Amino acid sequence: MADKHLAAGAEPGRRRLLKGLGMLGGALAMGGCPVAHAAPAAQRAEKTADDEDARKQSVDFYGEHQAGILTPQQSSIMLVAFDVLAVNKDDLVRLFKLLTKRIAFLTHGGLAPATPNPQMPPLDSGILGAHIWPDNLTITVSVGSALFDERFGLAAQKPKKLQVMTRFPNDSLDASLCHGDLLLQICANSVDTVVHAVRDIIKHTPDLLSVRWRRDGFIGEHAALSKGKVTPVNLLGFKDGTGNPDSKNQPLMNEVIWVTPGQQEPAWTHGGSYQAVRIIQFHVEFWDRTPLREQENIFGRDKITGAPLGMKHEHDVPDYASDPEGKIIPLDAHMRLANPRTAQTQDSLMMRRGYSYSQGITGSGQLDMGLLFVCYQHDLEKGFIGVQKRLNGEPLEEYIRPIGGGYFFALPGVVDAQHYLAQPLLEA
Ligand SMILES: C=CC1=C(C)c2cc3[nH]c(cc4nc(cc5[nH]c(cc1n2)c(C)c5CCC(=O)O)C(CCC(=O)O)=C4C)c(C)c3C=C
Numbered sequence: 001m002a003d004k005h006l007a008a009g010a011e012p013g014r015r016r017l018l019k020g021l022g023m024l025g026g027a028l029a030m031g032g033c034p035v036a037h038a039a040p041a042a043q044r045a046e047k048t049a050d051d052e053d054a055r056k057q058s059v060d061f062y063g064e065h066q067a068g069i070l071t072p073q074q075s076s077i078m079l080v081a082f083d084v085l086a087v088n089k090d091d092l093v094r095l096f097k098l099l100t101k102r103i104a105f106l107t108h109g110g111l112a113p114a115t116p117n118p119q120m121p122p123l124d125s126g127i128l129g130a131h132i133w134p135d136n137l138t139i140t141v142s143v144g145s146a147l148f149d150e151r152f153g154l155a156a157q158k159p160k161k162l163q164v165m166t167r168f169p170n171d172s173l174d175a176s177l178c179h180g181d182l183l184l185q186i187c188a189n190s191v192d193t194v195v196h197a198v199r200d201i202i203k204h205t206p207d208l209l210s211v212r213w214r215r216d217g218f219i220g221e222h223a224a225l226s227k228g229k230v231t232p233v234n235l236l237g238f239k240d241g242t243g244n245p246d247s248k249n250q251p252l253m254n255e256v257i258w259v260t261p262g263q264q265e266p267a268w269t270h271g272g273s274y275q276a277v278r279i280i281q282f283h284v285e286f287w288d289r290t291p292l293r294e295q296e297n298i299f300g301r302d303k304i305t306g307a308p309l310g311m312k313h314e315h316d317v318p319d320y321a322s323d324p325e326g327k328i329i330p331l332d333a334h335m336r337l338a339n340p341r342t343a344q345t346q347d348s349l350m351m352r353r354g355y356s357y358s359q360g361i362t363g364s365g366q367l368d369m370g371l372l373f374v375c376y377q378h379d380l381e382k383g384f385i386g387v388q389k390r391l392n393g394e395p396l397e398e399y400i401r402p403i404g405g406g407y408f409f410a411l412p413g414v415v416d417a418q419h420y421l422a423q424p425l426l427e428a
């Protein structure tokens with residue numbers, strides 16, 4: 001998916017990033033704390049102009065693949081899983097046509113519809129004002145294996161590797177946070193755009209969708225503004241996403257992210273991708289009392305630079321063959337288990353799109369925060385499931401508790417306005 005307003009959109013982001021760094025440098029040089037100083041009026045005005053530019057950025061909805069999979073991560077996410085209330089295939093077609101229409105409008109933007117009759121509910125929630133700006137919104141639609149049960153006669157069209165997520169040894173899955181017929185991954189530059197989008201969709205589908213579970217997440221502004229150049233830092237304080245395959249390398253994406261005709265899959269799946277979602281709680285109080293050296297050994301990377309242990313730069317490539325006993329990067333380090341970088345594990349590559357979440361306290365009085373782990377791959381078993389099996393028993397497990405999520409199939413893209421989401425599935 002191309003960022004339509006990349007030229008207009010990238011510039012303010014970079015300007016703001018550089019300005020931010022400049023302000024930080026200046027404040028540090030003065031020996032002060034940058035956040036303690038109020039921004040002068042001119043800077044505040046420039047920030048407002050930048051925010052307005054950011055609101056106008058958009059990501060094309062139409063294309064061979066859905067947006068939100070390879071799109072650089074926006075700052076906010078909402079994952080919403082639904083049970084589908086449609087009672088037959090005609091209803092299901094109506095649902096996907098409606099979703100297509102709403103997503104096409106919301107991601108492109110336009111005037112909020114006026115309400116013709118004040119005796120009726122407003123047509124729009126109004127939370128974005130009179131003009132709905134796209135704000136880099138992407139809404140990625142995925143379906144769960146339950147959609148292929150007897151209700152709609154789609155069993156023969158089920159993606160071959162799609163299955164119900166089952167428990168791994170360290171999981172404490174909460175049934176109320178798992179699975180779903182349909183999942184929306186809603187991402188945008190700001191939370192209000194995400195909230196507006198989900199309310200719009202729910203308002204338009206009262207007889208078709210019922211919310212099953214939902215989680216909100218975020219990444220740091222610094223990473224979000226960089227359009228993928230700066231790796232987000234997770235709530236354990238480590239850069240998370242460094243090892244992702246290069247999203248600009250199309251042959252590689254066709255090999256490891258998109259389902260392609262070479263696979264033994266129903267034809268309608270081509271251009272889609274398997275999606276694994278995990279809600280993973282962190283024991284941050286315990287983590288924050290763990291020595292730095294131990295934290296770094298757990299991941300295999302330097303906490304500040306993100307470089308593999310023993311190396312200098314974040315994107316340096318670890319050479320496991322020259323460290324067969326794990327003296328530099330432990331054999332059970334998270335990144336080494338996740339990607340041993342052998343010829344045999346090349347097809348277990350995945351595109352991770354993780355977001356932090358933070359929401360009050362748990363029942364036992366701990367800070368309730370963690371990771372919304374989302375990844376995409378061309379083969380769920382070789383990708384997420386195979387990698388998670390290698391990670392089972394890793395030292396990181398002491399600090400985490402997977403509590404929810406599910407497996408889904410991200411639909412192929414909608415090529416133009418004459419088509420709708422899931423059309424090749426529903427008309428197969
Ligand atoms: C099954 C897949 C994975 C799960 C679940 C997972 C959980 C998880 N990861 C981190 C933090 C980091 N992960 C990193 C690398 C990494 N993780 C996976 C897969 C899963 N992670 C992969 C495939 C990789 C890439 C390995 C590589 O190619 O070298 C890293 C290192 C930096 C990076 O590459 O992103 C961190 C940090 C947490 C906190 C977490 C769940 C709690």
Ligand SMILES: [Fe+2]
Nearest residue numbers: 240334335338
């Ligand atoms: Fe990881």
